[in-house]
Amino acid sequence: MTDAALSLLPHLSPYDALPEQALDDLLKRIERTRVAAGEPIYTFGETLKGLYVIANGEVAVSDEAGHQVSLLQRENSFAERGLLRDGLAVTSARAVTDSDLICIPADLFHKLRAEHEPFRRFFDRNRSGAVVKSQPDFDLTNVRVDTLMVADPVTCAPTLPIQDAARIMRDRRISCLCVLEADRLAGIVTLRDLSGKALAEGLAPSTPVGQIMTKGPRVLPPTAIGSDVLHLMMEHRLGHLPIVSGGHLVGIVTQTDLTHFQASNAAGFVSDAARAETAQGLADVTARIPNLLVQLVAAGHRHDVVTRMITDIADVVTRRLLALAEQQFGPPPARYVWLACGSQGRQEQTGVSDQDNCLMFEDDLTEAQLAYFEPFAQFVSDGLNACGYVYCPGDMMATNPRWRQPVAVWQDYFKYWIANPSKEAQMLASVMFDLRAIGGDVSLFTGLQVETLKAAAANSIFTAHMATNALAHAPPLGLLKGLATIRSGEHRNTIDMKLNGVVPVVDLGRIYALQGELDVVNTRARLEAAMGQKIISRSGGRDLMDVYDLVAQTRLEHQATQIKLGKSPDNFLAPAQLSPFERSHLRDAFVVIKTMQSALMQGRGVLG
Incomplete structure (x- = not known):
């Protein structure tokens, strides 16, 4: 294997987040291997040597019954699910083409997980679902400003007459205008400025807003949190707070926005x-x-x-x-x-x-x-x-x-x-x-x-x-880095996160409920009850619940992003919008779903 093949790790998540010394130690200990086309890498139930990363070539991953569930290519990793459980392979892997592999020894893999949070989060996400708090407080301390703010606020030049400014605010039903000069925030003019400075002082309607605006207003970056806004507003008696990134205006938060949030x-x-x-x-x-x-x-x-x-x-x-x-x-x-x-x-x-x-x-x-x-x-x-x-x-x-x-x-x-x-x-x-x-x-x-x-x-x-009907909706696994997208039409190059992501798990949960005469209808509750009744194995059920959490959370975050952008939410997610981190784990989640479908097809209902 060439040094060029090894050079991919320092630029690949999560290895790129490791401290320099940890990365150097990793590169010294990795094992390089070349596997000929058709040769096995490991088989189901075998003790795993470590985590594999594909430097070149293609690797097919199959479930216990030998059904292929994923075809992986360069930069994809595999075997982490077995390592995270008990060190035994829960799938089989073989080289489809002559393949160059990097193997991170099992003990080093666990050491990196124990000592480096980004590394642990990357691999644990696939096991425990989306990395989110289970019951966070619903308050301003854990909400970023970019969620609260109104994006692309209405702006004007400092030369705009105050009468025109008043008309704009009336017609747009807003309480302020952000004043830009050379594309930079120069000030802010509010309804209070119009009444307290312009009307009260009898200024001419043609007076430019630059004369009454608040110059150099206090601002916050979009990475600030909601409590930062509240505290700054309270300290300085502000009703409007521009949000600036890299010197450019990106949004504005008002007291009304905070009120709406707290009422939501x-x-x-x-x-x-x-x-x-x-x-x-x-x-x-x-x-x-x-x-x-x-x-x-x-x-x-x-x-x-x-x-x-x-x-x-x-x-x-x-x-x-x-x-x-x-x-x-x-x-x-x-x-x-x-x-x-x-x-x-x-x-x-x-x-x-x-x-x-x-x-x-x-x-x-x-x-x-x-x-x-x-x-x-x-x-x-x-x-x-x-x-x-x-x-x-x-x-x-x-x-x-x-x-x-x-x-x-x-x-x-x-x-x-x-x-x-x-x-x-x-x-x-x-x-x-x-x-x-x-x-x-x-x-x-x-x-x-x-x-x-x-x-x-x-x-x-x-x-x-x-059971056969429950297998009608297949997870979107294909040749392109493991993910298959819609090929034509309005939603081309996207994944239907409902029909091909959430629904397959919903269908499995329903079948388990029928098999066990379970009267619960919520999917997560059905999976928990199915494990309790031993309709599915505890390991298989945990895996399925984990990946359901990941897929459903990804779908929900996609919808939230669309709403923030002013769009109607839908279920069609473009993999290109995800980071390599997210694509890798989403692909792994679909592999687990496919494996559980295969188990149901064979009447086992379990994942080894």
């Missing part, structure tokens, strides 16, 4: 929604959810905490709409339960959610009683749509008579799907097994859920079909 918490949303008197009032509440998502992610909350908070708001909005519907149409003529499926049912809503719901009511109703629930369902569904939970494209809503039925009809639905697992039945069952009662009489659903889970678990043909 789930409890406040729940309280406001519970008191809303109209669907429009509820829509005013949910319009603030994107900002809440950004704030929660910026504060370091885990994805499952964020999505639970957002779903809690959707639940309260739904229950408030049910109450408003009862006010409009009168007391319901019979007991009913409103159920949500999809992401709301699983308590996993993000910034992109349509509505998936159904309505169940007691048996033996008259035609007049049945007729009550049609406009009732329409009212609630229309209200949800107005609140941003758009109509389901597949018409999986209580407004569809098929999904607005007595308990007995729902019993027949599930019995038929289990006995006749056609493609449609599998699809419908997948959706309906995520049902969760939101409002009404929950007891109407509880008995049906227990009965259905028992019947489904007892039918091996049905569960086999459902």
